[in-house]
Amino acid sequence: MPVVAEEQVLVVPTSKFHKLGHFQGFSSEVDRYLPALLEGDDLAYRPRGEMEEDPSFKQLIPYVLFQFTDSTDVKHVFQYARGGGGGEKRLHAKRSVGVGGHISSDDAGAGTADDVYREGMRREIEEEIAINTPYQEHCVGLLNDDETEVGKVHLGVVHLCVVESPGVAQREDDITDAGFKPVEELLADIDGFESWSQIVLRAMYG
Template sequence: MASPGTPLSQDTTAQGEATESLNEEHVLVVPTPLFHELGHFQGFSAEVDRYLAPILGSDELSYRPRSAMEIDPSFKQLIPYVLFRHTDASGVVRLFSYLRGGGAGEKRLRAKRSVGVGGHISTLDADAPSGDVYQAGLDRELSEEVAIDSSYTQRRAGLINDDETEVGRVHLGVVHLFDLEEPKVRSQEDDLAEGCFLPAEEILANIEGYETWSQIVVRALFETAS
């Protein structure tokens, strides 16, 4: 991982393109071949250590213009994807669920329900005092999108890769599972509408109405448990 104050390499393929993209959001990406070298998978993998540490420690990480990366499958945008879980006294597992609304998020996912909160790591996180740009990006995205009014524990539960959809081909998700003492999460962006905690069984019963990443992770983590 880059040291504090040392940004990762910027996209300098062409001077003209660099000038035009000066004011555009630049997001953290990993070359897709590097991901394949570590072991390609489709869907969900619980092997976090196999992938995340080598990716974050690679000197092939870079920040590149988001608009270009959204249509370039030779790179994967690294996305923290946080699930909020609450288990009540009777043992019913509920997940925070919301409808992707009309905010500034990924337009290709609008009007889909989701259980994942998070977003891109960007140059806003490059100068993190700790040097951990990934954690800085995760913390920033959560603070922008939700308010968590409960104590919780958290762990990294796996990764999501979906090469079967247009959105999935250019993203790699890192799944974080937050276990909350109370089901208290509030949406803070228009893009997270109708936020509420729903039983995992209910989400599974209506899974086709959810974005693909949510379908993948809910089935992987909660289908057998239900």
């Protein structure tokens, strides 16, 4: 049987993140962190399996939220449950408000590291969901959670997509029970969400 090449994912040394200023939870200081993380010779692609067990590196993960405000001015956020298929096994059965995933060496091409990051984010979104509404996207912060095994080896970059209508739907089989719910409902059931979702919901809407 042919050997399947292992996915190579984009990582930065954890020491670089610490040098920029370690934090636990959510930081809105995008300009302090993201440009510096996406430049320099220490940005590299490494085997995903190895990186999942090595907290000396942080895998950069776009984490994209979709927000819709209805006619009564109530904010709704897209949320879903993770199934038992592919992806991060340690997060299965948890609910999430973030869409995204690893930046792969397959995303690399001409352009800057920022271009590669953006391409990876676009690919991950297109794989997971279908967007059938105009939206505006901007980066709003970073997520770090060293209190979980998953969090120790990942660093989230939080993007907010403000959509004109709730025209967002699941595309991957691994995403189930998806749809927009009022922020108050999500906060009331926050213990059912993965840790990154809990952090970002409290930081942005709590």
